[in-house]
Amino acid sequence: MYRRWMAVALALVLTLAMAGSVFAQSVTIIARAVEGGVNSHIVTWIHESVFPAFQEKMRQQGREVELRFIQFGGSDEALKQQYALDLSVGAGADIMAFDGFWVPEFVEAGYLKPLDEVAGPGVWNWEGWAHIPEGLRGLLGFDGKVFGLGLGTDVRKLYYRADLFEQAGIPVPWEPKSWEDVLETARILKQRFPGSTPLQINAGTSMGEATTMQGYFMVLLGTGIHMYDFEQGKWIVEHPGILDALNLYKRIYVDEGLGDRRMQLLAQGREQSFAAFRDGRIMILAEGDWFWRSVVAPGSEWEPAGGRNAVVRWAPFPAKEPGAGYGGTDFVSISGGTGYVLNPFSKNPDLAWELLSFMFSTEMMLKLQELQPGIRIRDDVPVITDPVMSAMAEKLLPVSTVRPQLPAYPRISVEAQLMTERVITGEMTPEEAMKAYAEAVVELVGEENVIRVK
């Protein structure tokens, strides 16, 4: 009896599997997005706009397609790990959500191929190219080749709690002109709200790239230098600017206790920092615009009581002194970009490209804007619905810079995170930490590719 049931079940499973593969071509998308969780709007966008509309379009052409979206719930680092392992054995989803700065490493390992190699030169016939500025095509590019389409870019700044500022008698809008202004405000807040750790600038390896982008880079750029000298093509491993940056960390976390070291060191620290901002224990937080769009967005888990639009404000992240920023600016920002790439091992590369380019059509991009307005790559898709986002983009994009799009960057970025961690734990002095950083970078790229400035 048991055996017969097994046979029936097996036959059923096989039939279903066959039916799926015989009648329809299939395409799979993966992204770090979970319904009701992180980047929930992407799930909504794909399931409610992209898939039905694409199915309809295919049906009109008399084609039957099977579309699947894989919701990845882990961290960005874990997703990258998944991709590396998948692609190294020629597996993985057909369309993958990708962070631009991962691209070079994957290309050099042979895990990614240019769009026109994966889906044929026909990709250049797409109408969208006319609306994507030349400079932004390389968002998911390397060595002059394009591997995917970027959703858009972002900027970084300080967010603050206007309600608590007012309670502490600090005038709003707040416009800090220097690091000292930021520290001074934090001191006032700490005094006014005992037990709080008002200021947070990310540090440590646990937060991963969030430390480099929202933390170390913002501070370092404020001293007038970058991690990488683009003219000479070398990494700056010793410089008074690096020491200034590390000393700022030391003051915030070690000397004055203006920030909470704990969140920088423990797993899930970034989520804890969001919760602390919501609860008013952190009142000044350096973050990207994802924080505004998603983390504290109305209805989200981390939206402060009183509502985002009423109590959360932003201010440009000031340089150490006015005019001391990278390129002589008064305040600084750094931009990244995420998007989607085509898997070169895809079984249906043409269909995958059709879907990818459909996702980036004006119509679909506008749908995405409705769900969550952002700075989009297409010039025919404005940030219409959110004046705050527009203001941030307008003010900060002109001063914003980017990471070096190089295969060595991700690993060096980890060393920079480690350098900040060593300072905030008190394991090393800024001088020792910089020396250890220099050693590690030299080991990674060689003495001939670094610069030391005394």
Place this chain on the structure above:
Amino acid sequence: MAGVQLLWRWEGFAVRRDQVALLSGRMGLTFLSPALLFIILFLLFPFVWVVVISFTDRTLLGASAVSPEFVGLRNYLQLFNPERWMRRGEFGYSLYLTLIFVAGSVAGQMGLGIILSLLFYRREGVLKEVMYTLVTLAWILPEAAMAFTWSAFFDRDAGTLNAILGWFGLGPYDWLLDYPLLSIIIFNIWRGTAFSMLLMTAALGSIRPSYIETAMVAGASPWQRFRDIMFPLVRPQFLTGLVLITLWTFNVFSPFLLTQGGPAFQTEIVAIHTYRVAFRFYEFGRGSAIAVVVMVINLILASVYLLSQRRQGVRAR
């Protein structure tokens, strides 16, 4: 009496050995070959492969994923670079943490195991059933779920442990930040005590009650009974447990689920360190070099185990 028993067991083995000899060598090999094949395929071959990779700069990402180069002993020299191998996050530091972790876990698991088995020695009842069930549950429940529970247990603000300590006016302590290594040792003791408890219970159960009764008649105190009668009789099992737990604990990875090796690498025991280098930094070459060193250490531990087993065999004869 014990000697007779073992002698009989030894004779049983001798008889069996004669029977084995009935098979021809070729037949024997035929029977062995499936197992050998698997061992070669899944153990010996990967082992050799890892040794080979450890002499290259192979990575999972970047240019050296496609064309790895032979780098000689570089990976090994970097592991043991005296200037910085004891720095947090480096190999030496991780070995040092592992040493403390293993020592603490083994002492805790064996100690607790013996105490529990002695407490319930020759006792039956609900209490024993409940206790043994709970301890065994800790051993067999799925790792991921347990790690999640334990992070709730250790939490600074809403954790169970701090709540309990609070009743006695202690704390709150920030366990995972200030005492991370201690925390994962406690976690691991809790997790693994079942094995030593069951082992020691079985071992104590094999002692003839008459020995203990005789000692009691002679007026031996509980401590004397333990020291002079029980412990010497269960020493072989005790040693086996000690070596086995050492070996397992050395390779344990589950604290990763609790702390991910942090904060600031203070719980990065050697298994987690290897994982980070090989699968977070994708440096297969260096990761393999670590794996080779770890394998050598494991081989030494295993030899200690095998030698102690052989000694026991000799003594029994």
